[in-house]
Amino acid sequence: MKTVALLTDFGTSDSFAGVMKAVMLGINPRLHCLDITHEVKPQDIFSAAILLAGSYAYFPKGTVFLVVVDPGVGTSRLPIAIQTRNYFFVGPDNGVLSLAAYDDGVKKIVRLENRKYFLKNISQTFHGRDIFAPVAARLSRGIPFRSLGREVRAITRLRLPALVRQRRALKGEVIYIDRFGNLVTNIDQESFRSFIGSRRFSIRVRNKTIRYVATSYQAVRPGVLLAIFGSFGFLEIAVSEGDASRKLGARKGAAVSIVLA
Amino acid sequence: MKTVALLTDFGTSDSFAGVMKAVMLGINPRLHCLDITHEVKPQDIFSAAILLAGSYAYFPKGTVFLVVVDPGVGTSRLPIAIQTRNYFFVGPDNGVLSLAAYDDGVKKIVRLENRKYFLKNISQTFHGRDIFAPVAARLSRGIPFRSLGREVRAITRLRLPALVRQRRALKGEVIYIDRFGNLVTNIDQESFRSFIGSRRFSIRVRNKTIRYVATSYQAVRPGVLLAIFGSFGFLEIAVSEGDASRKLGARKGAAVSIVLA
Amino acid sequence: MKTVALLTDFGTSDSFAGVMKAVMLGINPRLHCLDITHEVKPQDIFSAAILLAGSYAYFPKGTVFLVVVDPGVGTSRLPIAIQTRNYFFVGPDNGVLSLAAYDDGVKKIVRLENRKYFLKNISQTFHGRDIFAPVAARLSRGIPFRSLGREVRAITRLRLPALVRQRRALKGEVIYIDRFGNLVTNIDQESFRSFIGSRRFSIRVRNKTIRYVATSYQAVRPGVLLAIFGSFGFLEIAVSEGDASRKLGARKGAAVSIVLA
Known part of the structure; x- marks a missing residue:
């Protein structure tokens, strides 16, 4: 300690x-x-x-x-x-x-x-x-x-914004933007996988569409938008060797949706 | 050591x-x-x-x-x-x-x-x-x-700018601006209290008037100007959940006066 | 360890x-x-x-x-x-x-x-x-x-850009810019001294000419350009109490030449 x-x-x-x-x-x-x-x-x-x-x-x-x-x-x-x-x-x-x-x-x-x-x-x-x-x-x-001091029974609690599950879409949002401009969403791996199953999907953010989840920032050419599960365990929107927040003009709260094909 | x-x-x-x-x-x-x-x-x-x-x-x-x-x-x-x-x-x-x-x-x-x-x-x-x-x-x-090494008898000394005591006003200035934009003045608690006594006063900075000394940043609504004795022990000009330096366009050296009513 | x-x-x-x-x-x-x-x-x-x-x-x-x-x-x-x-x-x-x-x-x-x-x-x-x-x-x-793990024989190697030695000039470049705006070049003391010997020279950077190597940032008046061997052991271009990078609009890769008189 x-x-x-x-x-x-x-x-x-x-x-x-x-x-x-x-x-x-x-x-x-x-x-x-x-x-x-x-x-x-x-x-x-x-x-x-x-x-x-x-x-x-x-x-x-x-x-x-x-x-x-x-x-x-x-x-x-x-x-x-x-x-x-x-x-x-x-x-x-x-x-x-x-x-x-x-x-x-x-x-x-x-x-x-x-x-x-x-x-x-x-x-x-x-x-x-x-x-x-x-x-x-x-x-x-x-x-x-x-x-x-004395025990406290209830404290102020924050919660992550809830994911919205629809028939054809899983709707999340950007909850944090890191120093590289990566957009961290509230879409965790488990929710993502259980929603997708084996179906085809696309990821929508700010009128852009991403068609798969990458396994490295360099899976695409420099400057290209990608989605990846990041070190927080959440889906992140990134730009290879670039800044997704700046490229998309996206801020905290921006909608990110998983849409079935 | x-x-x-x-x-x-x-x-x-x-x-x-x-x-x-x-x-x-x-x-x-x-x-x-x-x-x-x-x-x-x-x-x-x-x-x-x-x-x-x-x-x-x-x-x-x-x-x-x-x-x-x-x-x-x-x-x-x-x-x-x-x-x-x-x-x-x-x-x-x-x-x-x-x-x-x-x-x-x-x-x-x-x-x-x-x-x-x-x-x-x-x-x-x-x-x-x-x-x-x-x-x-x-x-x-x-x-x-x-x-x-050898002893030195006199070194370069800095001094805080002196407070100017007038009959109806105590005149100080901004000596430091912190990361939150709080304006730290050279007006210490003791000088302030001995000047004010039990008299009514207002605080003037950049054409604005503050009528009392707050005891927390949230004593006023967000965005409102306030004066408070800060962690340096000096009077500070702040904006609740905001940036006083930016709001007032004030820099180091800006005049801050305590004026009797 | x-x-x-x-x-x-x-x-x-x-x-x-x-x-x-x-x-x-x-x-x-x-x-x-x-x-x-x-x-x-x-x-x-x-x-x-x-x-x-x-x-x-x-x-x-x-x-x-x-x-x-x-x-x-x-x-x-x-x-x-x-x-x-x-x-x-x-x-x-x-x-x-x-x-x-x-x-x-x-x-x-x-x-x-x-x-x-x-x-x-x-x-x-x-x-x-x-x-x-x-x-x-x-x-x-x-x-x-x-x-x-297993031994690796060859790794990716970077090298400093090479100095170009001409008859009347030693041509280097800016390889790093520090927080003060000092332009660190790839011109090391030994290369500099062996090129110059006892001859007269000037230092050219971005259409400016510096005529000697200073031994402190305050060898010239505030705001004036100077050259000095810095803490990396390389020639640096600096501005006394100022920012050489901003003053000269110089970036990494900018040419810095030692020219014989």
């Missing part, structure tokens, strides 16, 4: 992320800090939740995830910690932890209210530094989870 | 920061490198000094701060190290260390001239790698501070 | 780099991960090779370099590891490792085919996570190099 993984929208051009790590090192000098990313679009809770859900399972058991995408800092939204089957999650109760935590299996949720685990002075704008980081560092040292 | 905190304008798209850490790990394999940021605007000594001053105190005692914002590399500007009450600071004598070091309390300043602590070949353009990083790593291993 | 240095084009806004580190920490909890950069332009194998070649020698002996710039992921391009005189290199066989590895001295090259060192499920799009990271982590723990 020595790794703390950080996921925030703080960017890396200020000192926010560094200061959180400094606070944690002061509490647990043997801590291993590991950045997931600090470049979530400011206040984009949903993207942060997707990133966390797609990556948490690759971390060593016992990792503490410190997640601060927190537009409600200073309001009544609760600061919480979640103990799951294999991990700990620390952050605001705005849904950002929920996809990953419920995927791993929630065991217990507490509100952070034991002030002896916080910094002495609590600012109005930076609970990442003053509350969440010190609590994460203490969890990494093995303090009893219950000592953080 | 095992943490080295890095603050530079090297960016993260080249190998500069990584190479400095590599050099340090070669000297002290048990070192813990911690990035404050590498994205200071190139050669922006003042912003780097502000970031350092606003974050150093959160680091464990004994941390060595390695600060390389160094437009004068290769000229006669001195490379220096400063021992303060709780920390060590290593960098060029151009003022970048001065706000933090004098805030913590300077005990001794030396010029870096003991070449046995440098890399063998000193380039003309990258003293971060060849001089500052190896010295920081050696300080983290506990070499005697005096062995670095 | 405890440091793994990462060099990728994954960016830092997704979770790719963090997930690779997570996988490695799960295999070797005592690992020290060190980022060279993750901001290589997507699929820019040549720039990554240059960065690696210019930085590897500053790392502790035994460092494992994990390099993933891999447009051919999922195709038949081989995943390989290279043992050199002082280091290990892990990545795709597309040339990205070749400049550094042959510079240090290649001892043995193997293809990565021992699946017991991979993650159990191999995705089609993220061999960095599923193959390269786990192999790098295992090398950092000291597994026998030969156990990775």
Whole structure:
């Protein structure tokens, strides 16, 4: 229980992320800090939740995830910690932890209210530094989870947009766009396969049609559109050696449909 | 004394920061490198000094701060190290260390001239790698501070722009703009409170008027301007879930005034 | 043998780099991960090779370099590891490792085919996570190099563009542009000095003429063009406190010539 993984929208051009790590090192000098990313679009809770859900399972058991995408800092939204089957999650109760935590299996949720685990002075704008980081560092040292505060029964939960199953079409949408411009959809392999069976299909996105699922980005010539199951386990729309988001002018929420021939 | 905190304008798209850490790990394999940021605007000594001053105190005692914002590399500007009450600071004598070091309390300043602590070949353009990083790593291993070189009596000092106190107004300015577009001013809580007392006031910035100091970014509706004391301890002008710098077209140096009603 | 240095084009806004580190920490909890950069332009194998070649020698002996710039992921391009005189290199066989590895001295090259060192499920799009990271982590723990797979005799090799020596001119080109806009050429100090001898010369780039080699960026006034031998050991074209790439509109491949008077 020595790794703390950080996921925030703080960017890396200020000192926010560094200061959180400094606070944690002061509490647990043997801590291993590991950045997931600090470049979530400011206040984009949903993207942060997707990133966390797609990556948490690759971390060593016992990792503490410190997640601060927190537009409600200073309001009544609760600061919480979640103990799951294999991990700990620390952050605001705005849904950002929920996809990953419920995927791993929630065991217990507490509100952070034991002030002896916080910094002495609590600012109005930076609970990442003053509350969440010190609590994460203490969890990494093995303090009893219950000592953080009272149990919480229900938290804000996000959900992936549901797939729409029609007779001749499976309708999904873009839920995340990565740095390469790949369009990650909510169409998972199992839903895709059970819908398609052995039938012929095409994939429709922004008036374009893709006729098969590729097994590598270079299955087509550079610049050509393709569909592939990506590292999140979801169908992705990509352009070989290019940027599908730019090429298609597609944003989050754009429709992607599997249509039977 | 095992943490080295890095603050530079090297960016993260080249190998500069990584190479400095590599050099340090070669000297002290048990070192813990911690990035404050590498994205200071190139050669922006003042912003780097502000970031350092606003974050150093959160680091464990004994941390060595390695600060390389160094437009004068290769000229006669001195490379220096400063021992303060709780920390060590290593960098060029151009003022970048001065706000933090004098805030913590300077005990001794030396010029870096003991070449046995440098890399063998000193380039003309990258003293971060060849001089500052190896010295920081050696300080983290506990070499005697005096062995670095002769004492220096006076170094280049930066100062925050002074507040102007008038009968009916306290005049400050924007000294830093963070990644969220929040405008950090030089108006600290104590100056603000002693000026205001129990009187009514308004805050003026770029022809806009703010009538009170908020306690959270969400005290107003999204898109609305607000003032709040931020994590640096200074008054900040922000936009709820938005970007104040862009909304107001405000840059560093923009006037921010507290005006009595 | 405890440091793994990462060099990728994954960016830092997704979770790719963090997930690779997570996988490695799960295999070797005592690992020290060190980022060279993750901001290589997507699929820019040549720039990554240059960065690696210019930085590897500053790392502790035994460092494992994990390099993933891999447009051919999922195709038949081989995943390989290279043992050199002082280091290990892990990545795709597309040339990205070749400049550094042959510079240090290649001892043995193997293809990565021992699946017991991979993650159990191999995705089609993220061999960095599923193959390269786990192999790098295992090398950092000291597994026998030969156990990775069969020996490979020849790999894809990149080479720097050759200098053209004419009677009155030495013709090079820009091979890399750093974050400051400095234009790094392929003109090394030795070639430069042996060509010039004691003769007078000028440096030509984009219709501009520079008449001498400076010893610091501040040898000229701010905004003025200069030439200097940089930290890579190559001649660089720079602008004092400015951006040479922008000022000259120069890109990679732009001609830079040393012309005798």
